[in-house]
Each structure stands twice: as C-alpha cells, then as structure tokens.
Amino acid sequence: AILYPVYYLLYTNLSGELSGLDESTYDTTSIATHVLLAFHMLLINVLLVNLLIAMFNQSFQDVQSIQTDIWNYQQYAVVREYYDRPPLFLPFSTIFDIIALIKMFYHWYLRVRYNYANPLQRVFKVIAVQPELELVWQEFESASTYAYAQREALTKIDR
Structure with missing residues (x-):
C-alpha cells in the first residue's frame, strides 16, 4: 500500500483517487485496477513521447528543407560571383x-x-530541369528580396 502512491506520483497527483483502491486489499478487482491503471499510464506516456518525437521530427524536416534551399541559393550566388572573374x-x-x-x-x-x-x-543561366522548379526558385528569390527590403526599411526607420 505504501508503494502505490509513490508510483502514481511519477505520473500525476492522484491523492484522492488512490484511497479507494486500497480499501479492499483481498479483492481481485483492486489488484486488476492497479495493474490496468499502471499499464494505462505507461502506454499513455509512451504515446506522448512518440508524439513529441514526431513533432520534433516534423520541425527538423521543415528547417532542413528551408536550409537546403538557402544553401543552394548561396552556392549559386558564389558560383555566379566567380564566373566572370x-x-x-x-x-x-x-x-x-x-x-x-x-x-x-x-x-x-x-x-x-x-x-x-x-x-x-x-552566358550564365541556370535552366531548371523541371518547369515547376523554376517557379519555386522565383518564389524563393522574391521572398528573399522582400525580406531583405523589409530589413533595410526597418534599419532606416531605426536610424
């Protein structure tokens, strides 16, 4: 009986709910209730950890995709800079x-x-193999230009 409250405190505060479980210690439903509650809490914790891992994985995938686009654009800028030198x-x-x-x-x-x-x-021009890729490049360039113009406008306002 002393082990149950400590075990269940790992998961949440169940001070009032656990008192009814220990009233009939020889009842098989009391033991089954403890086992099922422990199994339920373990299963829920495993599911929550999996959900957290999936959310971090999705965030990482989004950042990785944006980072790849930025890296490709910067690599293009470096190649373009040294093309005419x-x-x-x-x-x-x-x-x-x-x-x-x-x-x-x-x-x-x-x-x-x-x-x-x-x-x-x-002539230095990158021609996309897939036509929809050209549209993605144009959208990325326009978004980058817009973000740069916004930053410049904000720095002029701050001065």
Whole structure:
C-alpha cells in the first residue's frame, strides 16, 4: 500500500483517487485496477513521447528543407560571383581584361559588318530541369528580396 502512491506520483497527483483502491486489499478487482491503471499510464506516456518525437521530427524536416534551399541559393550566388572573374590576381588580370576587350570589339565588328551573331557567347543561366522548379526558385528569390527590403526599411526607420 505504501508503494502505490509513490508510483502514481511519477505520473500525476492522484491523492484522492488512490484511497479507494486500497480499501479492499483481498479483492481481485483492486489488484486488476492497479495493474490496468499502471499499464494505462505507461502506454499513455509512451504515446506522448512518440508524439513529441514526431513533432520534433516534423520541425527538423521543415528547417532542413528551408536550409537546403538557402544553401543552394548561396552556392549559386558564389558560383555566379566567380564566373566572370579572371583566373589570375590583379596585376595579371589586366591581360585577361585586354583580351576580353579585343574579343568584344571583334564580335562587335562582325555583328555590324556581317550581321553575325556570336554562337559562342558566354552566358550564365541556370535552366531548371523541371518547369515547376523554376517557379519555386522565383518564389524563393522574391521572398528573399522582400525580406531583405523589409530589413533595410526597418534599419532606416531605426536610424
């Protein structure tokens, strides 16, 4: 009889409800009630822990999906930034700038003189394999731009 209140205090405060269980100690329904109540409390606790794990798992999945989108966008930004840069550092990069200027004038001359379009012109554009992915990218870019504009507006107001 001393073990029951301590065991049930692990789960909740049942001070008034447990007194009726110990009145008839030789009754089989009293023992069955204790066993069923203990089994019920254990089962409910297991279910609640599983529910908590499922909720954390869903939150983690949401954060992981958003994080993957942000990482892909930042990787694209880094690749885009270094796409147009010359391969050498500043003193030697002027050589590549001069070569690019000569190519630009040469293609301009071909276009004006012979109405020739350059098929080998360097273009950096990511084309989505799936058309709906392009829409997702546009929505993400517009949401990011909107969030950035809101932050900038708030910092100007705070100043």
